[in-house]
Amino acid sequence: MTSSRSPRFAARIERWPIAGAFTISRGSKTEAVTVIAEISQGGHTGRGECVPYPRYGETPEATLAALRAAQRALRGRPGREGLQRVLPAGAARNALDCALLDLEAKTRGQRAWELLGRAEPRACTTAFTISLGTPEAMAAATAKAANRPLLKIKLGGEGDAERIAAVRKEAPESELIVDANEAWTAADLEHNLAACAAVGVTLVEQPLPAGQDEALARIRRPVAVCADESVHDRASLEGLRERYDAINIKLDKAGGVSEALAMADAAQALGFEIMVGCMVGTSLSMAPAMLLTPQARFVDLDGPLLLAKDREHGLRYEGSTVYPPEPALWG
Structure with missing residues (x-):
């Protein structure tokens, strides 16, 4: 079990085949390439997924590197409030923000919308x-x-x-x-x-x-x-x-x-x-x-x-x- 005082970070690239192809005005692709951030602490693991977008100069490899750099900066104090200072808006910050919120929800035994004081999503x-x-x-x-x-x-x-x-x-x-x-x-x-x-x-x-x-x-x-x-x-x-x-x-x-x-x-x-x-x-x-x-x-x-x-x-x-x-x- 991970110590409650020592969060463990992990990040990786995943590839998910598309059924056929997905085509827009900028091109076509046959797989979704995502980057996963995971933060484990106190026996719980929070996860977040992002999709780097070439339109904004993002690549999976650069996003993975940005996540790892941010994780080092946040080590020992992994809170969502610090992300704005560590990462700019974009895919990497999304994955880490979602992972931290997921971890907080699991640690507190609440749903994410309850933690944030938002309306419960419905079908x-x-x-x-x-x-x-x-x-x-x-x-x-x-x-x-x-x-x-x-x-x-x-x-x-x-x-x-x-x-x-x-x-x-x-x-x-x-x-x-x-x-x-x-x-x-x-x-x-x-x-x-x-x-x-x-x-x-x-x-x-x-x-x-x-x-x-x-x-x-x-x-x-x-x-x-x-x-x-x-x-x-x-x-x-x-x-x-x-x-x-x-x-x-x-x-x-x-x-x-x-x-x-x-x-x-x-x-x-x-x-x-x-x-x-x-x-x-x-x-x-x-x-x-x-x-x-x-x-x-x-x-x-x-x-x-x-x-x-x-x-x-x-x-x-x-x-x-x-x-x-x-x-x-x-x-």
Whole structure:
């Protein structure tokens, strides 16, 4: 048994095959590469998982190195309050923040939301992602998921109007949100938004590149627009009010569930709707994000559904309904 005075840290890279491939405007992948942080103390082990994102210059190896450096800095005093000083927002801090919260919950015999004074998460509907492809390929994938109430459609620029029309034809009853992953331009923005509005899309996520999204403030937006790559933590919220109607909070961007919850509170105070999103990872990545679902208009936590196999004690999914984690998984 680990001494209560001497926490033991561990970190490792894991690889999880994706069922088929996951494709967005920036490329395609066939496996989810995650980094795990573990902290053991007093007979308990807290775990956190992150997904390093190349879009922000992160790699699994660099994230692992950052975790190990942070663990040395925190050794002997592993508290969540010190993480902000030791690590910047990003994947590494997320894994460590979630591991520390999991350890605290297990040590105190409480659930994570009770420790934080937050609302208990309930079963909710998650989006299911349709990867980017030709209109025909996306229509075929949509036909297999047409019974799901909320679909998230990955778009990629040229031909997106045809893609979204093909998807809507196969899923006439589903609520649709689309994610362009920064692939549109100011020149095609209004045309593509009109095409989305024509088929009843509810939300368009990150149509323009981060830092090049000023055009959103100059047009009438016929569909609500959500910031993803343009928003990271609380400090980035205020400048987005004229351009976006909603924000996508991801733990890997915010640097952990602690900052993500504070960010959700700040965003609501500014009048933003909230989406809680994810990278492609296992249920250990999704479980802490469930704490944000009581505040979210849109929940996009389908990462494990895209994997060939999830980890043991994973979240329970019944169709598109996802249930809060059991203590054996996290929190």
